[in-house]
Amino acid sequence: MxxxxxxxxxxxxxxxxxxxxxxxxxxxxxxxxxxxxxxxxxxxxxxxxxxxxDPAARRLAGQANNLVGIFTYEHAFPSETSDFYTPLLTGIESAAEQLGVDLLMFTSAPVVDGRRKILHERSRLRLADGCLLLGREMDADELQQLSESGYPFVTVGRRDGENIRWVGLDYKSASADLASRIIEAGHRRAVYVHLSLNAESSRDRADGLIERLSSSDVAVETAQLKDVSVEQVLDLVVSAGATVLVVEDPTEAETLHAALRAKGIAVPSQLSMVVLGERSRPQDQAIDFTRLSAPRIALGAAAMALLHETLNGVDEAEEGLPEQQLLPCALIDGSTLAQATAR
Amino acid sequence: MxxxxxxxxxxxxxxxxxxxxxxxxxxxxxxxxxxxxxxxxxxxxxxxxxxxxDPAARRLAGQANNLVGIFTYEHAFPSETSDFYTPLLTGIESAAEQLGVDLLMFTSAPVVDGRRKILHERSRLRLADGCLLLGREMDADELQQLSESGYPFVTVGRRDGENIRWVGLDYKSASADLASRIIEAGHRRAVYVHLSLNAESSRDRADGLIERLSSSDVAVETAQLKDVSVEQVLDLVVSAGATVLVVEDPTEAETLHAALRAKGIAVPSQLSMVVLGERSRPQDQAIDFTRLSAPRIALGAAAMALLHETLNGVDEAEEGLPEQQLLPCALIDGSTLAQATAR
DNA sequence: CGCACATGCTCATGCGCATTAGCAAGGAGG
DNA sequence: CCTCCTTGCTAATGCGCATGAGCATGTGCG
CATH class of the missing domain: 1.10.260 (434 Repressor (Amino-terminal Domain))
Incomplete structure (x- = not known):
């Protein structure tokens, strides 16, 4: 040697x-x-x-290392979650490359009950100059503690809580806009199938949708597939007399769409469907839902940029990035929202 | 702070x-x-x-840090290449989690002309205890240089060259076995469409396939889609009087399959097809090719395990892992290889 | 001709840790 | 009572680098 x-x-x-x-x-x-x-x-x-x-020596001598930590609350790569993480990581990787930073993935924190804990593994955080936090739901206490320790981090996704830097998606506006389309199409009764409202992103969607619908006196029943079966959702649609089914999660939407077809209910002629998200990998046979489309690659890149600015200060020429920022989502017309018909 | x-x-x-x-x-x-x-x-x-x-201080003082570097020759995450990297990273992540190591992704090395260089100015390679190298083709000189520097690394995929540790896939045996099936099905003339033979994995497939076919006097014409068009391949099939088309890359196989259908050539009744690989994400409408299936998640995990052993020595109880190891591939019958018929 | 000042470099130090050598105190053995 | 060994700890050093202080030269100016 x-x-x-x-x-x-x-x-x-x-x-x-x-x-x-x-x-x-x-x-x-x-x-x-x-x-x-x-x-x-x-x-x-x-x-x-x-x-x-030697990067270790540089760092010991007080230099930043252009090392950004990536903490994912679940496994980052397996296909079950890759739909969620892959586009984010794509954006992060490309921004990281441009900025010349390496990515430290904190895989050593074991996934317990499907979740990782940051603080358990706080040690490794120190190696990175700062850290990007990814995950649908995060522990607010952990976040607060981390924030108070002075460790620089940015979360991907809007977070409640003081003094936390994040880049999120404007699900609320986009969901409200979709609600407007539903209203314009003349619907009066809706069912909304959502995910756990523990996540800020889910609350934003629910708020945007329901506030707008309610303001036009459209009735909304809600359900969560975690709690009820697909059949129960369909029963709810019928019993509520709903003419439109709004679904938060695109995968669940596909499941429900298949169930509707099996039951002989045509979409959208008999029931309209609107989805508040999108599969990140376009499938060959995908249904062209009326939906919102989230710029997730851009989201990853923006979070990376914000963290970098936090670490290295604002570029002379540039304006500083906002510490908290919502990126707009696109609306996709699709073919599953039709005019309401009396039932 | x-x-x-x-x-x-x-x-x-x-x-x-x-x-x-x-x-x-x-x-x-x-x-x-x-x-x-x-x-x-x-x-x-x-x-x-x-x-x-502080991990930096520990490293400077000559300690290992449970940090493993991941070097990918191309972007790791975007969907074009994710088919290749994702299963490997899945295996690596899960092995890393078990071993308690973090992953350092070297994204700062810019991708130039579609490739990254390992040894660039500000390389942070040394921050990691050792490194996993991923990519279809690698620069042999760079590998040799890295090896001589004493830096511990393992490549994913078999590599030519002295003293290089790797875990690869036994494409040669699997390709030879597929060749045997082709022979058993009575085929006498074949066309083989392959990728660049710069990659060891491609050479292994070509060797296994062609040696076995030749030993039974089956004639093989070869072509590379980089050089010729899809039409030219089909012409070659006709002019060679081939009854079986062997394709290395599964994506190219789909393209060719579509072209055959468009031309009115039925698979496998008029022309058999055999593929020497598999899409990592099963598509909804995928063709059920007669093919080989590579255990890529296991490959990633095995490489991680070998590197870990290289860094930390052999576990008392266990036997040492071989420094170079080929993992067997599975053969999948599929429905695109039929008995040869005179043309 | 003497002084101020710029130029071109080096010395010395410390970052946080692991590690080697070794010191002081106490007990055993002769 | 002196030697030798053990126990329980510490001083000192170096890993490779960045950086502030400072030391020689040379150069301009009055």
Whole structure:
């Protein structure tokens, strides 16, 4: 095993001091006064030896390392969750590449009961300059504690709580806009099937949808597939006399759509459907739901950018990014929302 | 922001020296002689303060950090390549979680001309204890250089070259077995559409397939879709009088299958097809090719395990893992290989 | 000709930890 | 009572780097 090439070694080869090598590599223009000839000599030696600075030493000496931690509350890669994480990671990776930062995935925190805990593994957090938190639901206490410790982080998704930096999606507006379309189509009774309202994103969707519908006196019954069966949802639709079924989760929407077809209920001629989300991977045979489309790749990239700015300060020329920001969602017309007909 | 808690601080609170704290935390039983009372006092203080060691300092002092680097030659997450990387990363993540290691993704190395370079100026490779290298093709020189530097790494996929640790897939055997089925089905002329033979995995497939076919005097014409069009491939099939079309890449296989259908050539009644790979995400409308199926999740996990063993030595009870290992692929009968008929 | 000042570099130090050498105190053995 | 060994701890050092202080030269100016 070849002995490690250090700045000291470079210095010897170039006939200068270790300090000079360090200054050549990262001396500020003003404070360091190294003539071009010396600088070039050092750089030549560095190129010959393919020297790379030891990141551990840099960090110990008080440098940022351009290392951003990624904490996912569930496994990041398996296909069950990849629909959720993959587009975010895509955006994060591409932004990270542009910014020149590496990504530290905190996989060592074991997933217990389907969730990871940050604080248990706080130790590793310190290696990264800051951290991106991903997950549908997060523990507010943990977040608060982390925030108070002064550790820089940004969450992907809007979060309740003080002084937390996040980039989220404007589900509330988009859901309200879809509600408006439902109203314009003349519907008077709706059923909304949602996920757990523990997540801010789910509350935002529910709020946007229901507030708008209620303001036009459209009646809304709600249900959660976690609690009731598909059949019970269909029964609810019938008993409520609903003409439109709004579903938060696109996968559940497909399940319900299939169940409707099996029961002989045609969409949208007999029942309209509206979905408050979208599969991230377009399927070959996907149903063209009337839905909202969330810019998740952009979301990942924006979160990365905000964290980077938090760590490195605002670019001279640029304006600072807002500490909390909602990205707009697109509405997709689709073909599952029709004019309401009396039933 | 609270000042960082260090061993020094712990030492003051416990009324001992920094050395003692370090010894309590990781002194070997024999060399350190700390009475239970002192040990307990130190541990109590550590618990109260939630002290954790700075990983950068540990590394600088020559310690391993349970950090494994992941280097991908292309972007890891976008959907174009995710078919390739996702199953590997799934296996890696789950193995990493079991072993308690974090994953450092080297995203800062910019992708140039579609490829990343391992050894660039600010490479943070050394922050990780060791590294997993993923990619279809790798630069042999870079690999050799890295190997000589003594940096521990394992490549996912078989590699030519001395002293390189890898875990690969036994494409050669599996391809040969598929060739045997082709022979048993009475085919005498074949066309093989493959990817660039720069990759070891592609060479293995080509070798296994062609050696076996040739040994039974089955004629094989080869082509690469990078060089020729789909139409030219179909022309080649006709002009060669082939009764079976073997395709390395599953996506290309789908393209060719569609082209055949468009031309009115029925598979497998008029032309058999055999594929030397598989989409990692089963599509809804996927064609049930006669093919080989590669255990890619297991591959990722095995590579992680080998690297971990390289870094931490062999477990007492266990046998050591081989430094180079091929995992067997499964054969899937499918429905696209039929008995040859005279044309 | 002497002083101020700029230029080009080096010395010394510390980041937080692991580790080696070794010191002081106490007990056993002769 | 002196030696030798053990026990319980600490001082000192170095890992590779960044950085503030500072030391020689040279150069301009009065």
């Amino acid at each position: 070849a002995p490690r090439v250090t700045q000291q070694r470079i210095a010897e080869l170039a006939g200068v001091s270790q300090t000079t090598v360090s200054l050549v590599l990262n001396g500020k223009e003003d404070s360091a006064r190294i003539p071009e000839a010396t600088r070039q000599r050092v750089l030549d030696v560095i190129n010959e030896t393919t020297y790379v600075a | 609270a000042p960082r808690v260090t061993q020094q601080r712990i030492a003051e609170l416990a009324g001992v020296s920094q050395t003692t704290v370090s010894l309590v935390l990781n002194g070997k039983e024999d060399s350190a002689r700390i009475p239970e009372a002192t040990r307990q006092r130190v541990l109590d203080v550590i618990n109260e303060t939630t002290y954790v060691a």
